[in-house]
Amino acid sequence: MANIQDTKSTSVIIGKIVVYIILGIFTFLALYPICWLLINSFKTTQEFQLNKLGLPGKIDGYESTLINYKDAWVRGKFGGLILNSIFYTVVSVAFIIMFSFMCGFAFAKLQSKATFALYGSFTIGLLMTLQCIMVPLFLMANWTGLLDTRLGVLIPYIGIGLPMGVYLATEYIRSIPTALIESARIDGAKFFRIFAQIILPMCTPLAVTIAILSVTGTWNEFMLINILTSTPTLKSLPVGIQAFAGALSSDYGKQFAALVIGLLPMLAFYLVFHKEITKGVAAGAVKG
Amino acid sequence: MSDKEKAQRAGVNGEITLGDVKNEKKIRRKELTSKGEEKLAYWTLVLPGFLIYFAVMAFPTLFSFILSISNYYRGGQLFGPKAVDFKLVGFGSYAKVFQDEYFYVALKNNFKIVLISVFGQIPLGFILAYILNRGLVKFTGFFQTVIYLPCVISTVVIGILFKSFFSPTGAWPEVIRIFNPAYQPTVNANPMASVLLVILWMYTGTYLLIFIANLQKIDSSIIEAAKIDGASEFQALRYIILPALSGVIVTSAILAISGSLKSFDLIYVMTGGGPANRTTVLSIFMYDKAFKGAPNYALANAISTIMVIISFLLIGLTKLAEKKFGGKE
Structure with missing residues (x-):
């Protein structure tokens, strides 16, 4: 034994x-x-x-x-690029969350025959490969005069973040009991008031999830902003890092310092929010 | 009773039938406004988001197909006085794509990425998740956080970092020399291998997280009961855990496939498709046709349409495989 x-x-x-x-x-x-x-x-x-x-x-x-950092910081003008990245990320994530909840509430709780087609088209968007819209987006931005403007970057960023946000918001709001909304209706509340005063406060945890998923995506986005902007002052940190460090193929010291500068913001974000991020990724991925 | 009140009463009494009709109308109108209000609320809530989504994703995908069968090779205005002569000319651009030898190089590389994602990242992610979830080790949270770390770092940073790391003047030759002091760095014999390695390094953490979240949903008492009945660790894995996860595995495979076709940033930064186009993938191939040298937008859009079709074909095949082999859920 x-x-x-x-x-x-x-x-x-x-x-x-x-x-x-x-x-x-x-x-x-x-x-x-x-x-x-x-x-x-x-x-x-x-x-x-x-x-x-x-x-x-x-x-x-x-x-x-620390001389590499000093050189890289001055020559790469990363200060302005970081501010640009913060601007693009904060504004697009705010709009993604707002529009996601608006669509999510409408799809989940309001009656309409259009929901099937509209919500369906959002879920197809989940599987879309972004590269396929790169060329048309560039041409459309060119025709509308949005090429090389901040708005021309923000609109695609919001649109790209929406399928995931709308999907998560719709599924989440569906699980909120309809009785809550009905009783508010009987008390005479309008739909907009129900949305603002009942639904939105209940969605805070999901807002955090959507924010975290879209922050990493938007901050790290490189391909679109690389073709949609040409003025250096409009570019984001990843594009600046690529332009600066990618060109320094033999000056490793400065290149590595620039890469660390590019790495630090997301690293800090991850260290602070790693619990929420690891939870959010699983929630965002289970969508098949 | 004051005169005023009397007058009011009389008024009410006198118009009793008329008031009823008005009331009915009011109720009907209220119902109508309720329906109307719902409709109004629906469209006000949905339209801003949907219009942006449509303009940025749905429309460009359709538009890409139209451009691919048009004569829009060199760019230019579609409308207005300086508009180019825009005509649909058929599938000539597709024929050109299929005649291009680099299309097949790109296709092959894309399939290598799909394979390493489906048969590398997913099994590795599963094994790690399984180990962490079975409670065999402490510091689960720490391992999870560290292994997922590469996924949050900008692809640009990772691309340049590994470009320098694997370069003949970088650190890789030194690492090899630890094991083989006689090693001489040569021109990279298989540039795609380092790209695949980095892709494996970057994304395994995602599948780890997905599997951990879903393993936690499995009732551990079932596994314990099977263990008491004499099932080995392997049997529990084979007959309880894997069947319970079949849906998640399919979802992960779909994610991996659609993710594999997205592998633009890393390769663009790390190798640019080179040397001599040997690490090119479909998205890089398309980028080169549209933005490098003289543009050919019709051709680039033909490539992107082919990518959409391949992606949906592969996802369809995965779903079919699920129906045939899994489907026990």
């Missing part, structure tokens, strides 16, 4: 060790490139050429330095 228990506990321990090793490897793989980048951003390019894997300051005559 004791023997059986012994073998069982040893196998459990071995299993645990194996599992920890697997997870350790994945953790290492996930973190290593980022740590490598961070470490090397404190080396000058000369030092990096001599010491590509180690910590800075290991080679005589060199020590860790």
